[in-house]
Amino acid sequence: MMPRFHAQDEHLMDYAAGSLAEPIAVLVATHLALCPACRARVEAFEAVGGALLEKLGTEAIDRSLRDSVLAKLDETDSECAPPPSVRKPAPIDLRVPEPLRGYLGGGLDTLAWKARGPVDEVRILREHAGVTSRLLRIKAGTPMPHHTHDGNELTLVLTGGFTDRGDHFLRGDVAAADSSVDHCPAADPGEDCYCFAVNDAPLRLTGPIGRLLNPFLRI
Amino acid sequence: MLEADKTIPGQDNVALIDLMSAIAETRDREAFARLFDHFAPRVKAYMRRLGAEPAAAEDLVQDVMLTVWRRAGQFDPTKAGVATWIFTIARNRRIDIIRHERRPAPDPNDPALVPNREPEADAAVEQNQHGTRLRSAVAELPEEQARLLELAYFEDKSHSVIAGELGLPLGTVKSRIRLAMDKLRIQLAELK
Ligand SMILES: [Zn+2]
Numbered sequence: 106m107m108p109r110f111h112a113q114d115e116h117l118m119d120y121a122a123g124s125l126a127e128p129i130a131v132l133v134a135t136h137l138a139l140c141p142a143c144r145a146r147v148e149a150f151e152a153v154g155g156a157l158l159e160k161l162g163t164e165a166i167d168r169s170l171r172d173s174v175l176a177k178l179d180e181t182d183s184e185c186a187p188p189p190s191v192r193k194p195a196p197i198d199l200r201v202p203e204p205l206r207g208y209l210g211g212g213l214d215t216l217a218w219k220a221r222g223p224v225d226e227v228r229i230l231r232e233h234a235g236v237t238s239r240l241l242r243i244k245a246g247t248p249m250p251h252h253t254h255d256g257n258e259l260t261l262v263l264t265g266g267f268t269d270r271g272d273h274f275l276r277g278d279v280a281a282a283d284s285s286v287d288h289c290p291a292a293d294p295g296e297d298c299y300c301f302a303v304n305d306a307p308l309r310l311t312g313p314i315g316r317l318l319n320p321f322l323r324i
Numbered sequence: 325m326l327e328a329d330k331t332i333p334g335q336d337n338v339a340l341i342d343l344m345s346a347i348a349e350t351r352d353r354e355a356f357a358r359l360f361d362h363f364a365p366r367v368k369a370y371m372r373r374l375g376a377e378p379a380a381a382e383d384l385v386q387d388v389m390l391t392v393w394r395r396a397g398q399f400d401p402t403k404a405g406v407a408t409w410i411f412t413i414a415r416n417r418r419i420d421i422i423r424h425e426r427r428p429a430p431d432p433n434d435p436a437l438v439p440n441r442e443p444e445a446d447a448a449v450e451q452n453q454h455g456t457r458l459r460s461a462v463a464e465l466p467e468e469q470a471r472l473l474e475l476a477y478f479e480d481k482s483h484s485v486i487a488g489e490l491g492l493p494l495g496t497v498k499s500r501i502r503l504a505m506d507k508l509r510i511q512l513a514e515l516k
Contacts, residue, residue, distance in 0.1 A: 107438070114505070115483045115498055122477040123415040123427070131428040138430035141440045148404065152455065153508060154415070155408030156462040157477050163365030164372055166385065174360060174386050178353055181390050202436035204428035
């Protein structure tokens, strides 16, 4: 099943250009693992990068640099396509595709989940240029607290699903919300919803209980 | 100093592909030297444009070009043009060496990966024609749009950072870049 809600072109182009902060790049790349359509788009954006590289102009290369590279060819072996990576004996958690899986250090069930109100969460990468990332576990059938954010929030669904402002998000889908959005996504009944969420500014809870929780969420 | 860029006339991707197969199949040093003379000055310009000091830029040129030599066998002309392939290597090496970050990417051997549909039979020919059309479309972009694309690709700036620096709303930057992409779109069959 292909995702219905895709990464935005803005992020696919920045990913192809190599200018995304690492946490957002992880979210985009993990969506790519589940979405052949966006992989094709990234390849097209990379082709634009190749065309721009041809057009960019040149900077003179010192004769000594050229000689030194050519002299190193003999000692530089050719490298075949990387062999299929050797899997660890422990079963891998297929709910989490690479590259996100590599950042977890274990399956979803082995992580040190912390309860934050009705949602459990684990911080993943270190904060990067103001961008934070978390795995979320929303209990089946549960709404998240009403909240808004100062910046942008991207959420990639890994398992289960949730409904937000009339849209229904499932595995592989990317939900985007900016500071104009005050929302309370609700997890589908029947299955806990695991998501990977990236924020470029802290959340602000807006409901009456949320406002009380706010101080605890500044992690 | 060498005079840059007199080796591969007309940015001929077919000639570049021939060099790549000579390097991959017979470890042809002469072919590599010609590829070097074409791309090393461009990779250096790319690194300088992204803020690397001259010495660091030259280290990266060496690193990128030796990576090209090592991985020549992995180059697949049905998937990307030579310039595009070298662009992705340069991009990844810069993220690794200058930004000290990992470049997160899907693992093609991951059983969780949703595979591509079957590629078409004449993918290489098509890829080639695309590349040529795309290069001329990029060359013909209006100055302002080309400038925005260059900011996005060559200054390590995400769309939102570009918007901040130009004092434009993010929506405006997005729509101007979209305009540029629309001009390229007919060349990018993959783009919806
Ligand atoms: Zn997609």
